[in-house]
Amino acid sequence: MSLERDFLEYSQRSRGMDHDRYDWSMLHNRRKITWPNGKKLALWVNVCLQFFPINQRGKPFKVPGGMTMPYPDLRHYSLRDYGNRVGIFRFLKAFDKYGVTPTFTMNTRLAERNSYLLDVIKERGDEIACHGMHMDALHFGGQNIGDERELIKRSLDVLRNLSGQDVTGWLSPARSESENTPDLLAEHGIKYFSDWVNDDMPYEFTTKHGCLTAMPLSNELEDKFILMDNLHSEQSYADQICDACDFLLTESEHGGGRILALNVHPWMLGQPHRIAKFEQVLDYVSSKKSVWSASASDILAEFKSRS
Amino acid sequence: MQEDPNLYDYWPYQNRPKIVWPNGAKIAFWVAPNIEFYELNPPENPHRKPWPQAYPAVGDYSIRDYGNRVGHIRQMQLLDKYGIRGSISLSAAVCDHHPEIINLCCERDWEFFSHGIYNTRYTYGLSEEQEREMILDSVDTIEKHTGKKPAGYLAPALSHSEHTIDLFAEAGGIYTCDLFHDDQPSPVHVRSSKPFISIPYSLEMNDTIAYAVNKVEPRRYGQMIKDNFDQLYKEGAESGTVMCIPTHNYQVSCPHRLRAFEEALEYITGHADVWIATGREIADHYIKHYYDASANDIQQKMGVTT
Numbered sequence: 001m002s003l004e005r006d007f008l009e010y011s012q013r014s015r016g017m018d019h020d021r022y023d024w025s026m027l028h029n030r031r032k033i034t035w036p037n038g039k040k041l042a043l044w045v046n047v048c049l050q051f052f053p054i055n056q057r058g059k060p061f062k063v064p065g066g067m068t069m070p071y072p073d074l075r076h077y078s079l080r081d082y083g084n085r086v087g088i089f090r091f092l093k094a095f096d097k098y099g100v101t102p103t104f105t106m107n108t109r110l111a112e113r114n115s116y117l118l119d120v121i122k123e124r125g126d127e128i129a130c131h132g133m134h135m136d137a138l139h140f141g142g143q144n145i146g147d148e149r150e151l152i153k154r155s156l157d158v159l160r161n162l163s164g165q166d167v168t169g170w171l172s173p174a175r176s177e178s179e180n181t182p183d184l185l186a187e188h189g190i191k192y193f194s195d196w197v198n199d200d201m202p203y204e205f206t207t208k209h210g211c212l213t214a215m216p217l218s219n220e221l222e223d224k225f226i227l228m229d230n231l232h233s234e235q236s237y238a239d240q241i242c243d244a245c246d247f248l249l250t251e252s253e254h255g256g257g258r259i260l261a262l263n264v265h266p267w268m269l270g271q272p273h274r275i276a277k278f279e280q281v282l283d284y285v286s287s288k289k290s291v292w293s294a295s296a297s298d299i300l301a302e303f304k305s306r307s
Numbered sequence: 308m309q310e311d312p313n314l315y316d317y318w319p320y321q322n323r324p325k326i327v328w329p330n331g332a333k334i335a336f337w338v339a340p341n342i343e344f345y346e347l348n349p350p351e352n353p354h355r356k357p358w359p360q361a362y363p364a365v366g367d368y369s370i371r372d373y374g375n376r377v378g379h380i381r382q383m384q385l386l387d388k389y390g391i392r393g394s395i396s397l398s399a400a401v402c403d404h405h406p407e408i409i410n411l412c413c414e415r416d417w418e419f420f421s422h423g424i425y426n427t428r429y430t431y432g433l434s435e436e437q438e439r440e441m442i443l444d445s446v447d448t449i450e451k452h453t454g455k456k457p458a459g460y461l462a463p464a465l466s467h468s469e470h471t472i473d474l475f476a477e478a479g480g481i482y483t484c485d486l487f488h489d490d491q492p493s494p495v496h497v498r499s500s501k502p503f504i505s506i507p508y509s510l511e512m513n514d515t516i517a518y519a520v521n522k523v524e525p526r527r528y529g530q531m532i533k534d535n536f537d538q539l540y541k542e543g544a545e546s547g548t549v550m551c552i553p554t555h556n557y558q559v560s561c562p563h564r565l566r567a568f569e570e571a572l573e574y575i576t577g578h579a580d581v582w583i584a585t586g587r588e589i590a591d592h593y594i595k596h597y598y599d600a601s602a603n604d605i606q607q608k609m610g611v612t613t
Contacts, residue, residue: 002434142363198372244562
């Protein structure tokens with residue numbers, strides 16, 4: 001019994017990363033930044049507005065949160081749709097109450113199907129980023145590059161047209177990418193994307209079409225991860241976010257400005273038994289004097305101008 | 308394959324020779340941060356896939372990189388605050404990729420033990436000769452970059468063969484973290500017949516097991532650590548125990564988890580009869596003072612039962 005020789009050979013075993021997508025860099029060695037008006041912690045509330053088709057193909061995998069039952073899986077289809085009908089309006093009230101500036105990361109297909117909701121967002125003037133075509137239109141390893149290019153082009157063209165915004169931000173459905181996704185996003189005018197979870201601050205990502213910024217959108221602090229994947233309690237969700245807020249504020253005193261990025265789903269936190277906990281979090285964080293609530297693009301622009 | 312790994316004998320947790328740790332301490336407490344490198348696109352081992360999805364596994368790879376970019380320094384600052392020196396479970400390739408991290412550990416006089424080359428290169432399927440090569444590579448790399456040969460071993464990604472422990476003992480090691488059968492050090496059989504022991508490392512206290520496998524809430528994890536300590540501290544009055552917290556800084560050093568971890572460290576180090584040690588220090592002390600008595604006691608009890 002033995003393995004092929006290449007299993008004990010390490011072609012990438014040298015200084016830096018084992019790929020050329022980004023440079024190796026430790027957060028504590030980077031230049032310290034301060035947010036506008038001397039603020040220490042940028043609050044980025046990223047609302048995922050999603051469309052899960054009931055005729056899910058599930059290729060090459062079933063998207064987490066998607067259909068699990070034989071067609072027609074009414075329970076999951078309608079429970080996700082709940083977020084776009086009911087939960088989102090609870091969110092909007094809460095954002096206004098606590099003076100929070102959200103960023104809406106939207107499936108293009110939802111914008112096409114639901115002009116009322118899109119108009120509500122547009123009227124508010126909040127940033128709209130692209131969350132891919134829909135939750136069953138996945139980007140994945142081994143995907144044909146031509147197919148993916150067309151998918152990204154269509155997703156962005158349509159969302160830009162409907163929203164009237166530049167749409168410079170991207171979050172892949174299920175945060176899943178092919179080896180070409182970052183190149184194709186940069187090729188189509190995307191400035192930042194949020195699939196990679198290896199940092200607490202923005203960093204430069206290398207692509208064949210110039211630089212792209214990786215924005216730190218924590219998966220560990222996401223409502224779906226804490227409540228649905230880990231089955232933690234609603235109170236624990238609130239505790240975890242408040243503990244993270246406290247920690248980052250303390251770290252910012254010697255480490256420079258930080259970002260508290262909350263990825264949230266109206267079908268999850270917009271439920272009647274959860275919205276109060278989300279409000280508790282927004283109340284806690286927004287009441288801190290050193291917190292600056294802003295859109296992802298504004299945070300990125302300030303970051304670039306100050307680092 | 309055999310029904311028993313034949314690495315140790317049954318040895319009941321009562322009436323053992325009494326252990327007293329330095330300065331009369333009841334418990335030896337150590338923290339073992341895993342400093343690892345996972346490859347984005349490693350050659351595939353036929354027995355275990357490195358990632359659950361096709362290349363590129365963006366989420367799984369990048370959260371592990373978070374530990375190196377963001378997490379380690381947070382834990383270093385925390386352990387400094389409570390006077391704890393870490394015992395690093397090291398993917399030796401980190402010496403090549405990220406020497407800054409190694410230097411930060413050296414500055415703190417932390418211990419390094421071997422955790423293989425990469426945590427995406429498993430032991431499964433390796434011939435004995437190949438596994439020896441991998442283990443010696445890790446030992447030599449660690450010695451070259453830190454000035455000391457590692458005394459301890461934790462197989463990469465806890466992937467083992469029937470030869471793993473023997474091979475590490477032959478590479479000069481004196482302890483393993485791969486066995487979870489006890490709350491005290493205990494002798495391990497190796498074919499070279501030298502004193503070689505198991506040091507309690509604990510899967511139950513391991514943050515990745517708690518958070519990623521068992522999906523424990525952060526504050527409950529903090530409570531579990533305190534409860535684990537209370538019991539071992541109490542029993543340590545009878546005979547010294549060992550408590551280990553193995554960590555991964557892509558788990559425990561996330562902003563929402565450090566408060567609970569810090570409270571637990573503060574609690575433990577606030578007790579009088581705690582020996583804050585490293586794996587090597589525990590192993591050296593045990594081998595010097597208790598190995599022979601333990602081995603004799605095991606022989607005697609084996610004799611009684613057969």
